[in-house]
Amino acid sequence: NAGVMQNPRHLVRRRGQEARLRCSPMKGHSHVYWYRQLPEEGLKFMVYLQKENIIDESGMPKERFSAEFPKEGPSILRIQQVVRGDSAAYFCASSPQGTGTRFFGPGTRLTVL
Amino acid sequence: KNEVEQSPQNLTAQEGEFITINCSYSVGISALHWLQQHPGGGIVSLFMLSSGKKKHGRLIATINIQEKHSSLHITASHPRDSAVYICAVNDNNTDKLIFGTGTRLQVFP
Numbered sequence: 001n002a003g004v005m006q007n008p009r010h011l012v013r014r015r016g017q018e019a020r021l022r023c024s025p026m027k028g029h030s031h032v033y034w035y036r037q038l039p040e041e042g043l044k045f046m047v048y049l050q051k052e053n054i055i056d057e058s059g060m061p062k063e064r065f066s067a068e069f070p071k072e073g074p075s076i077l078r079i080q081q082v083v084r085g086d087s088a089a090y091f092c093a094s095s096p097q098g099t100g101t102r103f104f105g106p107g108t109r110l111t112v113l
Numbered sequence: 114k115n116e117v118e119q120s121p122q123n124l125t126a127q128e129g130e131f132i133t134i135n136c137s138y139s140v141g142i143s144a145l146h147w148l149q150q151h152p153g154g155g156i157v158s159l160f161m162l163s164s165g166k167k168k169h170g171r172l173i174a175t176i177n178i179q180e181k182h183s184s185l186h187i188t189a190s191h192p193r194d195s196a197v198y199i200c201a202v203n204d205n206n207t208d209k210l211i212f213g214t215g216t217r218l219q220v221f222p
């Protein structure tokens with residue numbers, strides 16, 4: 001039973017490009033959460049999704065950021081027109097229900113040049 | 114003031130020492146988590162607890178709901194325990210995880 005998978009593990013983008021971060025939850029988990037960890041800061045909630053539904057996106061920046069969790073395939077966090085301030089580690093977590101232990105992925109480290 | 118506060122921020126220890134990391138929170142919670150993050154690495158969930166005490170190997174986590182406080186203890190610490198330890202709580206109203214800023218532990222041989 002593979003854990004939460006994220007890819008790529010490292011992503012380098014130039015300012016203005018798009019970044020797509022993928023998260024495959026653990027088998028049987030239908031709840032996915034995205035968190036951002038800025039350099040030298042704690043983790044911050046971004047968005048909570050179930051299959052085909054965004055449940056809570058109160059932590060997402062209003063512009064350039066979007067997330068989806070389609071019926072088939074991984075959850076995608078998309079950042080358009082990246083800026084240097086988007087450089088961070090982005091972690092995905094999944095759970096079988098809406099509460100309880102979150103199982104974290106290894107993270108994607110985004111560097112914007 | 115952060116809703117989840119950890120202390121100390123940084124901690125160094127000699128191998129074999131008993132370690133305590135503290136976490137205080139100010140919101141109503143349904144559960145509290147202790148997480149471990151190695152440098153440049155992913156995050157591992159160590160404990161989730163809502164009352165009392167849990168033990169796993171050399172790690173012990175306790176929580177006092179009335180005092181809104183939790184502690185993570187490491188007995189017989191080892192250099193491989195060096196990591197950032199993060200306390201996080203499930204907010205009772207939203208179920209969102211609110212994270213502390215972490216405690217950076219270094220254990221020297």
